[in-house]
Amino acid sequence: MDKTELLLKELTEASGIPGYEGGIHCIMKRHFGKLGEVSGDKLGSVICVQKGTQAAPRILMAAHMDEIGFMVKLITQEGFLKFVPLGGWPNQHMVAQRVCIETSIGQVVGVIGTPPPHLLPEKERNKTIDKKDMYIDIGATSKAEVEAAGVKVGDPIVPISEFTVLSVKQPTYMAKAFDDRVGCAILISAMESLTGEDHPNTLFGVGTVQEEVGLRGATTSVELVAPDVAIILDIGPIGDVPGIKADESVTRLGGGPNLVVYDTRMIPNLKLRDLVISTAKELNIPLQLDTLEFGGYDGGVIHLYKSGVPTVVIALPTRHAHSHNSIIRRDDFDLAVLLVTALVRKLDEATVAGLCD
Structure with missing residues (x-):
């Protein structure tokens, strides 16, 4: 594996569901420590300051560290775990998938189960099972066995899926947590490219927490930046x-990185949007314009900070989002890094001032 693949492997295989981001927090903090001055907010978001030639404008580049997961809700007398989803889980992505319960004494592996179809009435067999009817099976036969394994209510539950290089001609990767560890990898890679360079601003790289449950780390970290x-x-x-x-x-x-021209929480600053488009054109980067009509990004709260912040979302095309196994393509990743790095270099005082004219 090359440097980028090793970075993606490390980030995606790390644990860090909303509210339990300790594992990925430590990894991001270590990478940020090589790139600038590191601090954070009181929720667990990590902030890295990379100084250019000017104190202003202050550029915030954010990616959320949390991945979707679950939390133990209760333990049945028969030894099964009921759970609360942390983040948006489509019912059809969950059944028969392996998970890891992170207890205070170690990791416990289980599988998401449903009532056995061969015991269901015929009309029920092909229906999608709702989350409330699912459970996690760790192989126990009693509540006492589950408790002896160290599992308790409130323990985080993380999807199990290793980073895999797929066997197609173009480098293509499959892993859990590309949402949004791929954003974290773009952030780290872009800041590495800018290290020691005289960019005309001060850059703040932020790994936010709890995006999947309400953009919470973005809300607190933007106050510091x-x-x-x-x-x-x-x-x-x-x-x-x-x-x-x-x-x-x-x-x-x-097809190249995405420029999100609409999501349910934000319409991007139009001049910043056009600057992204023109920058991509100058660099011969294919840019895909798309909308997100269900859900939103950290920009939803960041762009509303004080009197408003010109904000744009640059995203990586990803198949099978919000599941145990998503797929991305390396070319899209490399082009996204190139695009955001070039964009930061352009954001001098005059350019940023002109975004809100």
Whole structure:
């Protein structure tokens, strides 16, 4: 594996569901420590300051560290775990998937189960099972066995999925937690490219927490950064899989990074949006424009800070989001790093001042 693949492997295989981001927090803090001055907010977001030639404008580049997961809700007398989802889990992505319960004495592996279909009435067998009817099976036969294994109510539950290089011609990767560890990797890679360079601003790289449960780390960390402009790095909607119509999404894997022109929490600053488009054109970077009509990004709260912050979302096309196994393409990643790095270099005082004219 090369440097980028090792970084993606390290980030995606780390643990860090909303509210339990300790594992990924330590990794991000270590990488940030090589790039600038590190601090953070009181929720656990990590902030790295990389000084350029000017104290202002203050550029915020954010990616959320948390991944979707679960938390133990209760333990049944028969030894099964009921759970609360932390983040948006489609029912169809959950059944028969392996998970890890992180207890105070170690990790406990289990599988998400449902009532056995061969014991269900025929009309019930092919129905999608709701989360409330699912459970986690660790192989126990009593509540006492579960408790002896160290499991208790409130323990975090993390998907199990290793980073895998897929066997296709173009470098393509499958892993859990690309949402949004891929944004974290773009953030680290871009800041590495800018290290020691005289960019005309001060750059704040932020790994936020609890995005999947309400953009909470973005809400607190933006208070410390007080940015003049913001770039949000995340995954993007994709329409190149069976069942998606052309009028729903035309974004495809390998088509270049996404520029999100609308999500339910934010419409981007138009001049900053156009600057992204022109920068991509100058660099011959294919840029995919798309909308997100369900959900939103950290920019939803960041762009509302004080009197407003010009904000844009640059995202990576990702198949099978919010599941145990998502897929990205290396070319899209490399182009996203190139694009955001070039964008930061352009954001001098005059340019940023002109974004809100």
